[in-house]
Amino acid sequence: MISTILTAVIVVFGLIILFSGIFTVKQQTAAILERFGKFQRISNSGLHFKVPVIDQIAGRINLKVQQLDVLVETKTKDDVFVKLKISVQFQVIQTRVYDAFYKLENSHDQITSYVFDVVRAEVPKMKLDDVFERKDDIAIAVKRELNEAMEEYGYDIIKTLVTDIDPDVQVKAAMNRINASEREKVAAEYEAEAERIKIVAKARAEAESKRLQGQGIADQRREIARGLEESVDVLNNVGINSQEASALIVVTQHYDTLQSLGEETQSNLILLPNSPQTGSDMLNNMIASFTASNQIGEAMKKGNALREQKRKEKQEKKKRQLPPDLPTEDEENNREE
Template sequence: MFHSVIGILVFLILISLPAIISSINIIPGRMAYVCEVLGKPQRRPLKSGLNFTIPFITTISYKISLQQRQVETLSEVKTKDDVFIEIRWVLLYSVRDDDDAIFNFAYKVTEPVKRLVFKVENEIRQISSTMTLSELYSQRNAIASQVIADQTTDALESGLDIHNVTIEQPMPPKVIQEAMNNKLAAIARKDAAQAEADAEMVRRLGIAKAEAMSKQLQGEGIANERKAIAKGFAEAAATLRSSMTDASEDAILALMLNVNQNDMVTTASRTGKATVIFVPTDMNMQNITSTSAGRFIPTPE
């Protein structure tokens, strides 16, 4: 009898052993298992570690990774200036480590990742259609930021977190690349010609300013020279009046004018390059001689 009981127990253990083993679930890290009890989804998933389920009643419906994943896609877009180019972009996403998010990822939307990729691609195309090709080159990061801001809430409804969207350098057709290079080269040549013209204008303006300053200084020199001559004449006349009290004003003036003419002729003969000197006919040598000798010519009444 005892042996029969032991045999029955061993038999029952052997029969239930697979069920016992199947009720033990060791879940790896960064994984979540969504279970159903008699076909009813459970909102609380099984997390990493040792977990137990009820055999034949609880089934594991979804095994969901919580690690970050990426999708790389090549999309053709049309720019505002009617250029068709291909843009390669990368979507970095993950299932949020939250019970409701995991449940929504499993049951709310069919193929949530595929849906998210479609929406991101569609928005990239829409934004690109409002930009020119040059703007698309320079504002890739702004486009990615706008896509993340617009799609984060919608993605979270499916249990997904968007970590980053990277838009790589657009690749226009070879013909467009050559046209862009030619345009940039033409702009560079235009800028160089403009810079050269500006430099020439600055140079000429500098020369004109220098000439104007030179003439101004020359005029000031001539004016100062004339002031000095006038001052010298005034001082000479005053000296003559004080030392030659008997001489008339006309005699003093005639003496000064003739002395000045004689100095001019003498200076020209010494420093000039001319071989012939024409002496003015109105030089009154008699007055000069008489005045120098002290015989003054009376002033006409």
């Protein structure tokens, strides 16, 4: 009975030892085996065997592309504190797993230190606006420095990205106010230009309207004058002279105006003077005015003719009083010879 139990224990213990010599490694992972504390070999993905108890798995290294986000606070050239988020994508070189495992204790801390060093050396050379414009230059500088440093430890820096630039809250508020002011300035300029265009267009429309209105009034007056001329010609043909015809036309227009005013029921216009004697007085005044103007015109013509005659007589008189022309020097010399 005791021997049976002992045999079972030995078998179980043997199976445990046997199975402890079998291990698997996941895809994109490498396992480091040590024998009595000394490096033995590197096992890649798949099923592997090791000597039980003697061989030990010292550790496993991830061969996938990893990303480390580093938040760095620094100061720009124009004394503005800003926080930069640097994303570093890195990977262990498969042929240098030994260096990555044994030479470097903590890859994340090492990468973080180099990122801080590079960023705090590059950003203080730039102004805040340049940091936003030249963030790719910062990323390139970080990658170049990390590649030179981390390649020795078996790491490959695939890419570095400046994923965020966060200035101080007050600085961002000031930048937003500047941006808003610039946009308001541009909007005001566009609004002023639009208002100017509307004013110019309105002025041009008013000028064109007044021009057409003036042209219409001129055409109207031209047609009225032509109609009056034809009316005077018709009246002359029946033995009425021009003065009487003009007076008759004016009186007729006066009564036509009174008639048109009487047809307007809601008109507040009052024509003064407005009496039955107005037409007769107007006709008499017009005839007297025409007669007086003709007399004044005749007198002015006679006065002008008299002045012109006196001027001519005065010129003739001056010509008769002038002495004869004196001989020139050449004529005197000829006479002496």
